[in-house]
Amino acid sequence: MAELNISERQAGDVTVLDMSGKITIGEGSVALRTAIRRLLEEGKKRILLNLAGVGYIDSSGIGELVSSYTAIGKENGQLKLLNLTQKLQDLLTITKLLTVFDVYESEAEALNSFK
Amino acid sequence: MTVEKTELSLPSRIETVAAAAAAVAEFVSRSGVSDDAAFGIDMAVREAVTNAVVHGNRQDEGKVVDITLKSSPDAVEISVHDQGPGFNPSDVPDPTAAENILKTSGRGIFFMRSFMDEVDWLIRPEGGTTVRMLKRR
Numbered sequence: 001m002a003e004l005n006i007s008e009r010q011a012g013d014v015t016v017l018d019m020s021g022k023i024t025i026g027e028g029s030v031a032l033r034t035a036i037r038r039l040l041e042e043g044k045k046r047i048l049l050n051l052a053g054v055g056y057i058d059s060s061g062i063g064e065l066v067s068s069y070t071a072i073g074k075e076n077g078q079l080k081l082l083n084l085t086q087k088l089q090d091l092l093t094i095t096k097l098l099t100v101f102d103v104y105e106s107e108a109e110a111l112n113s114f115k
Numbered sequence: 116m117t118v119e120k121t122e123l124s125l126p127s128r129i130e131t132v133a134a135a136a137a138a139v140a141e142f143v144s145r146s147g148v149s150d151d152a153a154f155g156i157d158m159a160v161r162e163a164v165t166n167a168v169v170h171g172n173r174q175d176e177g178k179v180v181d182i183t184l185k186s187s188p189d190a191v192e193i194s195v196h197d198q199g200p201g202f203n204p205s206d207v208p209d210p211t212a213a214e215n216i217l218k219t220s221g222r223g224i225f226f227m228r229s230f231m232d233e234v235d236w237l238i239r240p241e242g243g244t245t246v247r248m249l250k251r252r
Contacts, residue, residue: 025165026129058161059222067219087154094229095222096211 004028004054006035014114015044016082016107020053023061032061036068036079045077046114050107052083062095069101078102082110119146123182125164127172127197135164135182139193146186148252155230156191156250162223163195163246171197171244190232190252196245201238 004021017035022028039047049065057065065081072079080102084092092098104110121142125131139160143153164180172178178198185192208215210222227234233249 024161025132025169058158058165059220059226060165062222063219066217070217070219091226094211095225096216100216 002027002031004031006031008035008039011048011107011111014046014048014111015039016048016050018050018053022056023054023064024056024058025060029060029064032064032068036071040071040075040077045072045075047072047077047079048082048107048110048114049079050082051085051088054088055085057088057091062091062097065101066097078114080104080110080113082107119184119186121184123184124179125182126176127168127174127178127180128176129168129174131168131180132161132164135180135195136161139182139184142184142186143191146191148191148250152191152250152252156193156248159227159230159234159248159250160193160195162226163193163248166223166246167195167197167199167244170202171199173199188252190249192247192249194245194247196239196243198243200242201236201244204236 002021004019004023004027007018009016023032069079082104084103092101102113104113123135123138125135136157140157143156167180168174172180181196183194204224207224208221210218210225215221227248231248232251235247237245239245
């Protein structure tokens with residue numbers, strides 16, 4: 001099984017990536033980077049990462065989230081996060097990244113925020 | 116409880132990070148620490164081994180990463196040794212400083228210090244760097 005599984009769906013003009021597994025150095029981080037690059041190439045710049053199934057992330061994975069955030073921002077797009085596990089929320093808190101990312105617990109609320 | 120010790124020697128490639136984490140998880144589970152402590156040790160070990168493989172040994176498969184695990188009634192101690200040139204931990208910028216928050220790397224040592232009770236580095240005169248990390252029970 002892949003370290004990180006990513007499935008894509010469209011909700012209006014927002015692309016939702018449902019992710020499960022680990023975002024860690026190597027395969028997981030590369031899978032996220034590849035998915036975001038592909039979406040940007042397709043002109044999909046409003047992206048919501050549903051991280052409900054991501055039970056583990058390391059500093060490389062956090063770096064990849066930051067890299068995705070800045071890459072999408074440069075294209076005048078928006079990246080938002082949905083359904084953080086408690087562990088991921090704790091990591092984003094101690095790294096002060098919770099002040100950078102737009103984070104939601106409700107998908108409807110997250111989708112509305114793109115409007 | 117007696118002191119238990121395990122030693123591992125692993126190749127310098129990215130896959131070693133997960134292999135080391137699995138071996139440490141098994142050791143930690145035998146040594147009976149709390150779930151929270153086990154999570155912190157897992158995070159710290161992955162970061163320490165990543166640093167050893169990527170920054171220390173620069174993924175040179177001719178070099179190895181040596182890991183020593185010790186469990187005592189008071190603490191679990193993990194040492195990760197690489198064959199790299201060494202570095203000064205105080206030169207590593209604070210990743211939570213405003214100017215560094217959006218950097219895509221540089222959080223590994225911060226996580227090690229956040230999740231372990233003691234972290235120190237020894238630059239060996241014969242070459243290589245050892246990071247020693249302690250988690251008290």
